[in-house]
Amino acid sequence: MDxxxxxxxxxxxxxxxxxxxxxxxxxxxxxxxxxxxxxxIGVVVTRELKPGKFLRFTIDDGTGCIPCVLWLNQLxxxxxxxxxxxxxxxxxxxALHFASEIQLGVVVRVRxxxxxxxxxxxxxxxxxALETDPNAQVLHWxxxxxxxxxxxxxxxxxxx
Amino acid sequence: xxxxxxxxxxxxxxxxxxPSSPNxxxxxxxxxxxxxxxxxxxxxxxxxxxxxxxxxxxTQYLTLNLRPGSLYQFIGELQIEPNxxxxxxxxxxxxxxxxxxxxxxxxxxxxRHFQAEQADIRTS
Numbered sequence: 001m002d003x004x005x006x007x008x009x010x011x012x013x014x015x016x017x018x019x020x021x022x023x024x025x026x027x028x029x030x031x032x033x034x035x036x037x038x039x040x041i042g043v044v045v046t047r048e049l050k051p052g053k054f055l056r057f058t059i060d061d062g063t064g065c066i067p068c069v070l071w072l073n074q075l076x077x078x079x080x081x082x083x084x085x086x087x088x089x090x091x092x093x094x095a096l097h098f099a100s101e102i103q104l105g106v107v108v109r110v111r112x113x114x115x116x117x118x119x120x121x122x123x124x125x126x127x128x129a130l131e132t133d134p135n136a137q138v139l140h141w142x143x144x145x146x147x148x149x150x151x152x153x154x155x156x157x158x159x160x
Numbered sequence: 161x162x163x164x165x166x167x168x169x170x171x172x173x174x175x176x177x178x179p180s181s182p183n184x185x186x187x188x189x190x191x192x193x194x195x196x197x198x199x200x201x202x203x204x205x206x207x208x209x210x211x212x213x214x215x216x217x218x219t220q221y222l223t224l225n226l227r228p229g230s231l232y233q234f235i236g237e238l239q240i241e242p243n244x245x246x247x248x249x250x251x252x253x254x255x256x257x258x259x260x261x262x263x264x265x266x267x268x269x270x271x272r273h274f275q276a277e278q279a280d281i282r283t284s
Contacts, residue, residue, distance in 0.1 A: 011274070045252060104252055134254075
């Protein structure tokens with residue numbers, strides 16, 4: 001079972017315990033299971049905007065605070081220079097739209113790559129959705145527990 | 161606020177925030193849910209209830225339309241007043257009308273068990 005390209009649903013305390021793999025520090029592991037992408041839902045509790053560069057924010061899901069970064073520099077970054085201008089503009093527009101949704105106190109669902117920054121694991125966000133249904137957070141908690149017990153723990157190489 | 165200094169609001173029921181509870185710590189961060197019983201416009205202090213328990217919440221930093229009878233969720237820090245009463249200094253809050261409160265409470269217990277279970281696995 002390979003969950004490397006799946007957006008795994010993890011409770012914040014579980015996400016924050018991910019560690020870089022020895023073979024590749026840009027890749028992360030949970031009890032030996034290699035992961036690169038995650039999805040989480042939480043309340044936005046901090047927000048730091050650097051226009052044209054990035055939006056750093058934190059989501060609190062009740063078990064921990066997950067740091068997130070949403071890049072806003074697509075139009076000026078050399079990382080995107082080989083892509084077609086129209087697709088870069090489209091990505092930049094989406095990112096700006098996501099940034100406007102992320103306000104203090106709202107509940108958001110974020111998906112993205114698991115990355116590291118200054119020794120802490122974080123999500124580099126690719127997708128944001130506002131969750132207005134108050135039950136969404138509860139259903140996410142249930143999903144996280146069920147998936148950890150029935151799937152992620154079963155396929156870790158550290159036997160549980 | 162610097163993201164590295166912020167604590168997650170621990171999941172608690174209002175019954176667990178009384179002076180005799182181990183949770184009753186000055187400055188500790190909590191996430192609480194309750195029905196708005198009353199709200200003082202002058203002081204911005206709200207009182208939320210859950211069953212027989214109640215909690216005062218200082219909402220002065222929130223831009224939230226507070227309606228008595230609606231269900232609200234707040235995240236903030238507990239301040240213990242000189243009379244040993246607790247008040248939550250809310251950082252964020254939202255209306256959660258429509259929340260399945262029984263499922264919320266049951267799931268909160270499940271999450272706590274799961275956290276304890278994972279902590280045991282990691283230390284063994």
